Each structure stands twice: as structure tokens, then as C-alpha cells.
Amino acid sequence: MKLVVCVKQVPMVSELPWDAKTGTLKREHAEGMMNPACKHALEAAIRIKEKHGGDITVLSMGPSQAEEVLREALGMGADRGVLLTSRRMAGADTLATSYTLACAVRKVCPDFDLILCGAHTSDSETWQVGPQMMEELDVPGVACVEEFELNCNILRMKRESDDFLETLEMELPGLITVSTRHNIPRYVSFAGVENAFDEGQIEVLDVEAIGADPARIGIGGSPTKILSVYSPTAEKKGVLIKGSAKKAVEELFDKFGDLLGGVIGKDLA
């Protein structure tokens, strides 16, 4: 089994440093971590490898510190890490990202059996990169897979979709995106991750190395433009109530009994 897992480094912090001018995140100021869904995808790949053998290539596009998540992936059980990094790849929307990742897959693992992506990222949250890679690579694919079973060349998958429990099948090569419901990532000790930092090399590839069309990558290859980024206007009332539980509840009803009564359809005032 030749497996490829796409992992993205996302900022961990909730306080986010933004460049108000360009509307992009100043990633260099944010502590990074492996996107949770990507970790579930990697776990799924490792379970396939354990059962059916094979090797796992982890692929990430991002600034040079994204190497950290590739190292972490090696610590979990991946065999090979590939980092796509170039200034020209920056500012990519999902169309450009899926194109860039697909170019890299064609280069570093053209005979893949299965590509696994996370279902979504915790920063941009588009859920789009996986499905768009299916199109770019023209392979069958299923999004938000929860459980699966591999039988020879056939992947049988289960997922919940709009209140339906679906069982689906496809022949490999293919691509799935993995939800965060199952495939709970294994725990890797700090020492394990540390070791991965000493082991092996991460291959670093740029635009030319993956044979990407410079017009289709980065901000230039991205039809979507961000006009502005802002916090949702905090319309919170911010009322602080202290005191005994009984007093507090009385105060709550005095101040907001009408509002709450309206919501629950009872007269509470």
C-alpha cells in the first residue's frame, strides 16, 4: 500500500496575530500544531499500514516551520516527509492548494494507492481541499469518512451524511478525507517526537521541483480574494452576576426573565 497523507500546520493559539493589510495570518508569530483532522487521517493511514503493510508519505505545504508537523508525523509512524515551501506558494486558496498538493503527489508518489486528507482544517475550515484534489487527480473519492475496511483493492467506507448512514465502496487508487470522530490518534510520547527530530531528512521541494505551473499556485493562482478579516462584532452584554446561587438566579430572572421567557415560550417575569 502506498499511502499519502496531507497534513497542515495550523496555529494553536486563540489570540491570532493578523496582518490587517493583507488579511492573512502572520504565521511566524503563532505557535503551530498539526491540524486535528490531519492527525486522524494519519492515524487511519498508520492503521492501514499495520494491517496491510506499505509506506506512508506525509506531505505538507507551508512555511519552513511546517517541518515540525512532518517530524511529528514521522514520530507517529510515517515513513517519509515532504515539505512544499516557497514564497510563491503563499496565499493559496483551496483551488491553488489542491493543485499544488496534486502536483507534488504526482512527483513524489505517482503510484499511490490511497491519499488521505483531513476532512477540514481548524484555521480556514473550508472542507474543500480534499474534494478538489479528487478532481485534480481524477480519482474516485469520498469525504468525511469515519470507518473503513480494505479488501484487496476495494475500500469500503462508512460515514454519516445529512442524517443518513452511508456505506460506500470504491476501487483504489482513490482519495478520502477523514473525520475527527473515529481513528483517534495514538499517543506518541514526547521522546518519540523528539527522536523523530533527529531521524532522517525532510525533503524540501519548491515550485520547479514539483513541476507546478507558476500561474496556478499561490495568491496569483487563487481566484478568491480576502477583502477583510475581522472579529465578529461582540454584541455581548457582558453582565457579571456574583453572590449565592439563589441570589444569582433571582437577579438573572429580574434582568432577563422576559428574554428567557420569550425563548422558551413561558411567562417567567
Place this chain on the structure above:
Amino acid sequence: MTNNRREIWVFGDYRNYFQNRVTLQLIAKGKELAAQTGADLCAVVFGNDIDEWVWEYTCHGADRIYIVKDESLAQYKIEIYAALLERLAREYEPDILLIGATAFGKEFAPRVAKRLGAGLSADCIGLKIDKEERLVATAPAFGGNLLADIVAPDSKPQMATVRPGTFKEIPHNDNLDSEKIYIPLPDDLPEERVRLISSEKIPERGVKLENARVVVCGGRGMGSKRKFRNLNELAKLLGAEVGATRPVVYSNWASHDALVGQAGKNIRPQALFSFGISGAIQHTAAITDADFIIAVNKNPNATMMKMADVAIVADAGQVCNALIKELKKRAKD
């Protein structure tokens, strides 16, 4: 261009219709946008037994409906649907194409966008037309902690998926009419490579968190399984559903179905009661759409307290009991 009319399209996503009325909501919003650009609002419907939906979209305000009716389309087949919608979009060149961010829509829309080379804004919670007649879509990022206004004016159509529940539908009106355009199924569509082996409607679960008007959510600060259970009684009095954080689910105080957060459910209640929850981003990401939040925590500096409209600094279990008492009393009077 076979079409010199300007059009805004809404994809007719009718599966699971009764839980999810996003198509009707998009028809209503699309009509508002269309009025600003002088376009017509069109729905696009694929399937077999679809007369009912065509009628429904008509009664909810669609000016024109493109219909591809064929037995082979009876079930949602994503590759065929994507190829078909791509084809129609190339032929009729709508300015804007809107798709509900249902589970299907989130997988389907990016594939269509990729085929068309179009920009797509994901899971939007706002749409408007700006002075240059561009579609400006507002998309949440970082679990709703930030919003981004996004445009894609240079690729056609301008596409967005829209979170269900964001817009209000136009009330059903039997007297409305629409132009219906029947398009025969092209005979050179690709084969579907993913086989649907079975699809079962999931029986209604006890917890209908996602759609609840009122949610009572408990965290580790409830202290014990026994105390956590009191939240059920409170929820009953409030007509609410009970949600939980991950430590609570891991400790078996509540079932996984009740998990609210990144690994669980998104909720958007009109009122949210939050008991003994610190407010980790993996949890709060899923509650940003709550209209009114009442948080109870011993620690006034907990993130959850900062997000709240009313922050009660007190013991969560005691406030829960006091609320139960008070509600019983007030409901009696």
C-alpha cells in the same frame, strides 16, 4: 452564451428536506441579491421524483427552474451531479451559484468549483452585493473567532456554500409561478466510480442538539455524574437539549451524542446555559452562533465567562439546582 439574462442560481438540495431547508433559505436570499443586480433567481434540480421540489421552490419564490429528471439521478451521485452542474453552468453562465453547506453540499460544491476553475467561499454566514456588483461572502475562520469577507470576481460563476439556518425563507405561496426548463440528461456523463452500497436514515436520536432553541451545556465543573444529571431536569423545564464537553463525555457523564465542539456538534441555540465550562477553543468553536449565553463558573476569568452575555460567578451545581427551583416556582404562578 445561450442566455442573455442575468441569473443567480441555487442548487436544489432536497435530501433530508424536513430537517434542512437551506435551499429555500438560499432562494430567499438569492432573490434579494438578484433584485440588486437585475438578475433572475433560478433553482437547479436533479433527480427523479422531483416534481414536489420543483413545486416547492416555485412557491418559495424561484423565478425559473432548470430541471434534469432521470431515473439514474434518483440518488445523489456526486461525480455525475458535479459533471452535470458544471455543464449547465458553462452553458447558461449564471453570475452566482449558491449551494447549501450540508454534508453533501460541502463535498459537492468544491468539486463543481474545481471543474469550473471558480473561487468558492466556504460555509458562509453572510452574502451581499457590493458597489462593483461583486458577491461578497462572509466566511468564518478559526471556529468563528474571525470572519473574512471574500470575493472572487474574476472567475465565473461566483460561488459560495452557505450554512443552513443563516437566512430566512420566503413563506410558501401557492399563487407564485416559475418558468420551468427541462433539460435532457446528456448521454456522455462520466461513470460514477463510488458505489453506494446502502444508505439508511439514521433514526432520530434522543439529542437533537443542532437544532435546539435552548441548550444546557455542562462541563467538568459540574463535579460529578450525579450532579451532571440534574442538568437533565433543568433542560426539561426549559424545553432544552443537554450538551457536554469532552471531559464529561470521556468520564461517561453523558453520551458522545451530546458532545459539543470540534469533535462533536455545532449548536446555534437562541439561549445557551453553560455550566462549569472553561471555554477551550475546541468547544467554543461550536457555540459561536448562540444568540444569548449565560455562563456559570467559579472562575470569573474563564474564557467562557468572557464570551457570555451573563456571567454568573458561583458554583455550577448550586446554580443549576436554584434554577430548577425558581423555574418550578415561576411556572406555577
